[in-house]
Amino acid sequence: MANAKTAWLVPVAGAVALGLLPLVVTTYGQDLVMRIMVFAVFALSLELLVGTTGLVSLGHAAFFGIGAYITVLLSPASEAGSVWLLLPLAMLAAAAYALVVGALSLRTKGIYFIMVTLAFGQMAYFVFHDTPVGRGTDGIFLNLRPVLELGSAALDLGDRMHRYYLTLAALAATYALLALVLRSRFGRALAGIKVNEQRMRAAGFPTYPYKLAAFVLAGALAGLAGFLLAAKDAAANPELLSWHESGVVLLMIILGGLGHLRGAVIGAAAFTLLRELYGTYSIVGPLADHWQLTLGFTVIAFVALLPQGLIGLPARLRTARG
């Protein structure tokens, strides 16, 4: 396996490959890959919480949806909004809600924590689905996608290629940031908290602030993913905050392999492709209407047979073979 010095090669190669991809795929393919990249950012944000710190949150989609909604709600009606304004605001709003939810939820542990995060996620869903804040159950639309002004040049997210590369840049930045965090003192402390919180306290770490910081950072990054999705689809809808979505992103990181950044990316890609697959008539025929069933069974089989995720597949095959 790659050692520490060459560990950065694979992600960089991946980024380069993604950068060159638009040259060889159709627009459908580009949209699919963009969707994968957005969910990769979303999944990476949850990986920090679940994989690194051991906090299983079932309400993470709330921050994703808030990021998307803020982007659309604060965009001017008749002209393109500014990325410089909308991106930070989306992340800030998501982080603010994460601060409140985290401060309360972290007063509980284990199963309580899972249920409480689920409940707070549902509260956010309710606000956007059933109250005037969300402007209706069908969601809202963006007339003009935001623009990123850099001096005299501008990156117009209305242009598909600009969108693609901004999303790729955001994914690369998120990955790099989390890689740094993981090897920093803060990241090591989170890892210690996951393995044995009691021992960390006995050593002198006040664990609550660390967990809260991880929760807020994860929320902010989910908000980033929300911004990217809103920019891509020029829309936001309440289902983005549903617990179904929270379950999906959790599934992605487990599918890919918990405890590894690349697992989050791989899982996002695998799940998105699977969902496309199961819903495509030409491949699965009439089963496509019941993709939820196929997906459900796949998940169950998967968690039962491959608990380490796709990342653990090579090792599993090796032990199976000899």
Added chain:
Amino acid sequence: MSAAPPLLAADGLTRRFGGLTAVNRVSIDLHSGEIHAVIGTNGAGKSTLINMLSGEMRPSVGSIALRGGDITGWSQPRRARAGIGRSYQRTTIFVEFSVFENCRLAAQAARPRPWAVWESAARCAHATGAASRALEAAGLSELAHRGAGSLSHGGKRQLEIAMCLATEPVVLLLDEPLAGMGSEETERMLALLAALKATHAVLLVEHDMDAVFRVADRITVMVNGEVIASDLPERIRNNAQVKVAYLGEARRSS
């Protein structure tokens, strides 16, 4: 034996759980340069006592002072940073990490710098230095890069102590460090405790009577949550009450 004021002084500690009084009016002093052992039958309240001293449990009544300053309301992390280290009866090492990383992470608590995310933790000079010293003191330097899970039981107990030392405490609360050890490992641990005594105030909760009488400077005996005797080892050995309480318990637990 020191005539200086105690480093850690607990006065009248009582802990109730609903209708049950687990610890009743226990006072104990820890002096630097001294090993103070606490022995007692099962259920005597030793674990509860050590939990109150480390900060994991609040006493219902009573106070605790470190260097004369009241710390009764302090959380465990705060006490740890002030110099009170604790080892656990069931091993609480980070099994997935290397031996070195176990100590380095523990040492990091003293200089946490969590906001400095651009700095690699492995390069933190303070933490790596403290970890090296702790491993040296515990005799684990050669095993530094092994996975903690691959150590023998005795090795894991040594690592438990090393992690305690990595935070550079002045008070050591050791909860049955000899649990489950063979005779050779016990010798090594006792030698370590004797070496640590010089620079720390040590509280030793133990079941192994032979070890206790060899290494302790002072022994407190607890029965049913209360102190029935607290004295020099020779006097405890001849104490009639203690003998009665210990009929059958005085043999080394296997």
Added chain:
Amino acid sequence: MPLEVFLVQCLNAVQYGLLLFLLASGLTLIFGIMGVINLAHGSFYMLGAYMAFVLAPHFGQNFLVMLLAGVLIAAAFGFVLEWAFFSYLYQREHLQQVLMTWALILVFEELRSLSVGNDVHGVKVPDWLAGSVPLGTLMTYPVYRLFASAACIAVAIGLYVVVNRTRLGMMIRAGASNRDMARGLGVDIRRLYRIVFAGGVALAALAGMIAAPLSSVYPNMGSGVLIICFVVVVIGGIGSITGALLASLLVGFVDTFGKVLPVFSQYAGVGVYLLMAVILILRPEGLLARRGT
């Protein structure tokens, strides 16, 4: 608010709370005893509602018999489900339990879709429970709602009797506090778990059957109520049936009266979560949490 309107709202709050209690008691039992988090618990509620829709035409006026039949079917189903699927979850980490039961929801929803379709259905109230009773001089109150509350109270009393006064209940309480000790006392833990699980499923299905004429029968009806159920368990404390009762009624009142508030009625749905937030600040382990859990 005039007294009679207030009374009606109180009755509604109690009725909603009691139905929630039926659901929450099953959830808290399963969690408290077996330590399994079951996201598919809402699916059992949906199952009950759809059972009522399917069975009602055949049972006609024999509503009580239908409820009994439904409970037995649900219990049998729960028995099999525990044996075939859930028993494998006990040893797994919470994360895996969450995923597996989340996937189970998908499976149940699809199976329901394949067997009875995706339409919304109503269930008719039998004639002897139809109509309303006068309440004071101005208002009337539906008989069926009174029946629903009465039925839930009856079940609650039955639950109390079983848990506190029977041998089974003693085994349940022993198994909850100390698994190994209970096993040592000769309790067949696996069969106990199966019974408790079947009971939990039956309670949820019964709640669904009773609720069907009131809320109608529609896809995803399990999901929304499940999360409220979780909130109830958090507020009441895991493993505590009395806590679940108290919390259910509290939630019933907050939700019902929130909806009649002058300005904030649209935001009333948030009330339940705010209640949970308050409890988390004041008493994070729940109102009546069992010590040692």
